[in-house]
Amino acid sequence: MKTSALLIRTPEGIVFAQELAGPIARFLAWLVDQACIIASTQVLGVALRAVGLLSPSLAQTFFILTYFILSLGYGMACEWWWRGQTLGKRVLRLRVMDAEGLRLHFPQIVIRNLLRAVDVLPVAYFLGGVVCWCSAKGQRLGDIAANTIVVRHPKIIEPDLGQLLAGKYNSLRLHPHLAARLRQRVSPGEASVALQAIFRRDEFEPLARVELFAELAQHFRAKVDFPAEVCAGITDEQYMRNVVDVVYRQQAQPPIMRH
Amino acid sequence: MIIDLQRFLQTERPYWTELESFLNQLEAEPNLVLSLERLRHFHHLYERTAADLAKITTFSSEPETRRYLENLVARAYGEIHETRVKARRFSPLQWFLKDLPRTFRRHLGAFGLSLGITLAGCAFGTLALALDPASKQVLMPFAGLQGDPTKRVAEEEKMKQDRLEGHRPDFSAGLMTHNTRVSIFTMALGMTWGVGTIFMLFYNGVLLGAVAFDYIRAGQTTFLLGWLLPHGVVEIPSILIAGQAGLVLARALIGWGRQIPLTARLREISHDLVTLIFGVAVLLVWAGFVESFLSQYHEPVVPYSAKIAFGLVELSLLTLFLAKSGTKATPATDGPPA
Numbered sequence: 001m002k003t004s005a006l007l008i009r010t011p012e013g014i015v016f017a018q019e020l021a022g023p024i025a026r027f028l029a030w031l032v033d034q035a036c037i038i039a040s041t042q043v044l045g046v047a048l049r050a051v052g053l054l055s056p057s058l059a060q061t062f063f064i065l066t067y068f069i070l071s072l073g074y075g076m077a078c079e080w081w082w083r084g085q086t087l088g089k090r091v092l093r094l095r096v097m098d099a100e101g102l103r104l105h106f107p108q109i110v111i112r113n114l115l116r117a118v119d120v121l122p123v124a125y126f127l128g129g130v131v132c133w134c135s136a137k138g139q140r141l142g143d144i145a146a147n148t149i150v151v152r153h154p155k156i157i158e159p160d161l162g163q164l165l166a167g168k169y170n171s172l173r174l175h176p177h178l179a180a181r182l183r184q185r186v187s188p189g190e191a192s193v194a195l196q197a198i199f200r201r202d203e204f205e206p207l208a209r210v211e212l213f214a215e216l217a218q219h220f221r222a223k224v225d226f227p228a229e230v231c232a233g234i235t236d237e238q239y240m241r242n243v244v245d246v247v248y249r250q251q252a253q254p255p256i257m258r259h
Numbered sequence: 260m261i262i263d264l265q266r267f268l269q270t271e272r273p274y275w276t277e278l279e280s281f282l283n284q285l286e287a288e289p290n291l292v293l294s295l296e297r298l299r300h301f302h303h304l305y306e307r308t309a310a311d312l313a314k315i316t317t318f319s320s321e322p323e324t325r326r327y328l329e330n331l332v333a334r335a336y337g338e339i340h341e342t343r344v345k346a347r348r349f350s351p352l353q354w355f356l357k358d359l360p361r362t363f364r365r366h367l368g369a370f371g372l373s374l375g376i377t378l379a380g381c382a383f384g385t386l387a388l389a390l391d392p393a394s395k396q397v398l399m400p401f402a403g404l405q406g407d408p409t410k411r412v413a414e415e416e417k418m419k420q421d422r423l424e425g426h427r428p429d430f431s432a433g434l435m436t437h438n439t440r441v442s443i444f445t446m447a448l449g450m451t452w453g454v455g456t457i458f459m460l461f462y463n464g465v466l467l468g469a470v471a472f473d474y475i476r477a478g479q480t481t482f483l484l485g486w487l488l489p490h491g492v493v494e495i496p497s498i499l500i501a502g503q504a505g506l507v508l509a510r511a512l513i514g515w516g517r518q519i520p521l522t523a524r525l526r527e528i529s530h531d532l533v534t535l536i537f538g539v540a541v542l543l544v545w546a547g548f549v550e551s552f553l554s555q556y557h558e559p560v561v562p563y564s565a566k567i568a569f570g571l572v573e574l575s576l577l578t579l580f581l582a583k584s585g586t587k588a589t590p591a592t593d594g595p596p597a
Contacts, residue, residue, distance in 0.1 A: 107532070111529055144525075
């Protein structure tokens with residue numbers, strides 16, 4: 001079955017996930033790499049013009065050999081020196097890894113790069129793309145032969161909670177032990193949904209907004225039973241803002257009492 | 260279960276940092292050997308970090324820390340559970356004189372098959388041209404081979420000017436790179452369960468058989484041998500070795516009679532494939548030089564007898580090299596390759 005993440009379970013029972021890169025991201029990385037190779041070739045061509053004045057044949061020889069080494073060796077050299085990354089993969093935040101989470105070996109890098117000769121068929125990595133699309137681990141033929149995968153390391157941006165919640169009184173923080181329990185019981189997925197709802201609240205129709213926050217508040221109230229006075233007089237949306245504040249903000253802001 | 264996240268992070272972070280520096284060191288120095296005590300400490304750090312990851316995974320607000328720990332655990336897992344031997348310091352001479360011929364011999368069956376397919380292609384090319392001379396255009400779709408061999412030989416032998424004058428190096432570089440690309444392609448086609456590799460080998464055989472028959476039929480056997488032997492005795496075995504690599508890959512993919520999983524079968528041959536294809540590249544560099552600097556010159560510039568003798572010496576040396584080089588066991592230094 002095709003999944004977007006590869007779960008690796010260690011003998012100690014720890015499971016860690018590697019987000020698999022899709023064919024489009026990989027194709028874009030390849031385009032960046034091709035641009036690098038073409039740019040290097042152009043620079044080389046200019047540099048060899050001087051050599052060409054002395055011996056055109058020698059300049060041509062250098063050009064043929066260097067282009068050959070560059071086009072074949074670029075991927076191998078970069079992935080070896082940068083532990084599974086080329087310039088394109090760095091830009092797209094992709095990395096080549098061993099399919100079983102083990103150390104990436106040089107023969108694996110060589111094989112996956114040499115087998116581009118087949119993946120590229122009939123044009124523009126069509127075969128490799130189709131195989132990658134169908135493969136459970138998102139592998140092209142070169143990856144299958146080398147037993148490698150390409151994973152994505154997206155940059156996680158800390159949510160800007162300062163603007164959203166700063167200076168607001170949060171009644172849930174009056175009960176730190178219950179706030180701590182709430183943090184434990186909320187799953188990453190639930191926390192993300194709550195945060196997105198708060199961030200995008202102005203995009204909803206008024207009625208949908210009320211319904212959404214009512215549903216969310218009901219769900220989160222069931223997780224930890226805060227005393228009634230804590231929730232009294234606040235709307236469902238305010239309650240959810242307080243929940244997000246508790247879950248995401250590590251250091252409690254000193255509550256500001258309203259006069 | 261984490262009650263106080265801040266305290267948890269504060270307490271555990273030094274262990275993560277230490278593990279990270281351990282990993283950086285191990286990755287930067289592949290030949291580094293840790294003492295038993297340091298190894299134990301490394302393992303302890305790995306287990307502790309893995310346990311921390313298990314704790315923090317349930318913590319919704321710490322995606323950065325979770326990813327950081329996942330990365331650390333993944334890297335440490337790779338170091339600890341890796342059973343393949345680490346790459347020893349690479350010695351080009353040892354690789355060429357020992358690893359390459361040993362690898363070649365280890366997969367002699369695949370080379371035999373590669374040779375057999377090419378010979379079958381040769382037989383087909385010969386027969387096809389013998390039975391249907393008009394098929395020459397189809398069998399040899401190259402302008403240089405379309406004409407009458409006798410005329411070509413006469414022209415080559417009459418030629419006063421060196422047509423490669425001033426272009427030998429780039430002609431040679433062009434041959435090397437082209438043939439290496441063809442070899443890589445032949446090997447890579449092993450991923451089609453060997454069908455593509457077999458096709459390439461057979462097609463090369465057809466071409467070779469047809470050209471040989473064309474020249475022999477025209478009574479130009481000496482010219483043919485003088486022209487092809489100097490570079491062909493290295494170039495043709497190179498393509499055969501590339502085919503051998505492709506067939507090795509195909510066999511691992513199909514897994515005849517093997518009870519181990521596909522990934523393990525592919526892991527087993529990965530080093531051999533790389534050795535074979537790099538060996539092919541080295542041989543083709545030599546073949547490119549010879550083709551450009553010797554094969555293209557005919558009598559009266561270079562006597563055919565000298566060219567044929569040169570080709571035969573090369574063939575003998577190559578055979579001797581592949582059959583005998585690295586046969587002497589040196590167990591202390593020759594561990595399995597990484």
